[in-house]
Amino acid sequence: MLAAPAPLSRRLSVAPMMDVTDRHCRYFLRQITRRTLLYTEMVTTGALMHGNVDRHLSFHPDEGPLALQLGGSEPADLAHCARLGERYGYDEINLNVGCPSERVQRGAFGACLMAEPDLVASCVEAMQQSVGIPVTVKHRIGIDRTEDYDFMRRFVTASAAKGCKSFIVHARNAILQGLTPKENREIPPLRYELVYRLKQEFPELEIVVNGGIRTWPEIENHLAVVDGVMIGRAAENDPWLFSEADRRVFGDTAPSVSRGSVVDAMARYAEIEVRRGTPLRHVVRHMHGLYRGRPVARRWRQMLSDVTALKSNDPALLRRALEEIEQRELALNSA
Numbered sequence: 336m337l338a339a340p341a342p343l344s345r346r347l348s349v350a351p352m353m354d355v356t357d358r359h360c361r362y363f364l365r366q367i368t369r370r371t372l373l374y375t376e377m378v379t380t381g382a383l384m385h386g387n388v389d390r391h392l393s394f395h396p397d398e399g400p401l402a403l404q405l406g407g408s409e410p411a412d413l414a415h416c417a418r419l420g421e422r423y424g425y426d427e428i429n430l431n432v433g434c435p436s437e438r439v440q441r442g443a444f445g446a447c448l449m450a451e452p453d454l455v456a457s458c459v460e461a462m463q464q465s466v467g468i469p470v471t472v473k474h475r476i477g478i479d480r481t482e483d484y485d486f487m488r489r490f491v492t493a494s495a496a497k498g499c500k501s502f503i504v505h506a507r508n509a510i511l512q513g514l515t516p517k518e519n520r521e522i523p524p525l526r527y528e529l530v531y532r533l534k535q536e537f538p539e540l541e542i543v544v545n546g547g548i549r550t551w552p553e554i555e556n557h558l559a560v561v562d563g564v565m566i567g568r569a570a571e572n573d574p575w576l577f578s579e580a581d582r583r584v585f586g587d588t589a590p591s592v593s594r595g596s597v598v599d600a601m602a603r604y605a606e607i608e609v610r611r612g613t614p615l616r617h618v619v620r621h622m623h624g625l626y627r628g629r630p631v632a633r634r635w636r637q638m639l640s641d642v643t644a645l646k647s648n649d650p651a652l653l654r655r656a657l658e659e660i661e662q663r664e665l666a667l668n669s670a
């Protein structure tokens with residue numbers, strides 16, 4: 336169990352990622368870093384207006400600080416969903432204006448909204464009037480072939496005029512047709528300089544940079560220029576990166592955790608979850624990258640993906656895997 340919830344800071348965060356940053360993933364990451372802000376997967380207003388609210392919004396009390404990302408473009412609906420988020424205890428509501436998927440475009444939200452700065456500003460205003468927690472916007476530097484900084488500048492200015500103070504910028508254009516969402520995270524070039532320029536021009540706004548950031552030197556270089564760094568895929572592939580976050584970014588002096596203690600905590604968590612009916616694989620799938628970069632990494636992943644062991648739904652799998660990995664590491668160290 337963790338101590339009192341840490342205060343919200345956007346200096347370092349884990350990005351919203353569909354099918355990745357679910358509550359199990361966030362609980363796991365929270366065992367590694369106490370302070371890093373975690374975002375949910377995007378939850379659409381439709382899902383909250385017509386679906387099972389509790390299934391979409393409930394989370395473990397130890398997960399915070401936590402931001403709820405919403406997808407939508409209808410101010411009244413977003414305001415309603417933001418209120419629900421606040422009631423559930425989220426620390427921030429974030430609006431997704433960066434997702435390029437065609438399904439999302441059909442719903443007229445996501446990155447295509449960058450072309451409608453006034454509509455986004457109305458959404459932000461409606462949400463902000465409905466909640467006491469901060470409302471933030473996550474967006475791209477442009478859409479399709481727009482190359483000019485002024486496009487993003489106009490977009491940010493409109494929402495800032497309605498009181499939005501924090502912007503998270505994925506430093507790539509979103510190509511709305513012809514690229515898959517995955518290609519849209521790889522092909523359009525990263526242009527951090529545009530995000531830096533935004534910070535320079537609007538020093539009073541909080542500007543967080545996102546896209547392609549994977550190492551501590553990269554994180555620290557960005558932090559010298561902008562207010563925060565958001566990390567997506569590296570959090571999934573190399574979650575142990577965050578083991579240094581509390582000390583390096585937030586100046587915490589508490590002793591850092593070990594991988595073993597994280598697995599222990601997850602084993603306890605898995606026991607409770609499995610008893611509640613959660614399949615074990617839903618919990619352990621987020622832990623595959625824990626030993627990335629170490630000689631035991633492959634064996635760890637293998638054990639955690641063992642279909643037969645997962646089918647038996649026995650949380651002891653985690654303790655068995657840890658025991659074997661620790662023995663192997665010991666043997667490697669004394670070799």
Ligand SMILES: Cc1cc2nc3c(=O)[nH]c(=O)nc-3n(C[C@H](O)[C@H](O)[C@H](O)COP(=O)(O)O)c2cc1C
Nearest residue numbers: 350351352353376377431505546547548566567568
């Ligand atoms: C599997 C996956 C799902 C994603 N889902 C979302 C999402 O729900 N909302 C969103 O704003 N961005 C989403 N993104 C984009 C990330 O938040 C982030 O902007 C992008 O991956 C770039 O950061 P990175 O290079 O550090 O991964 C997703 C990315 C990935 C890899």
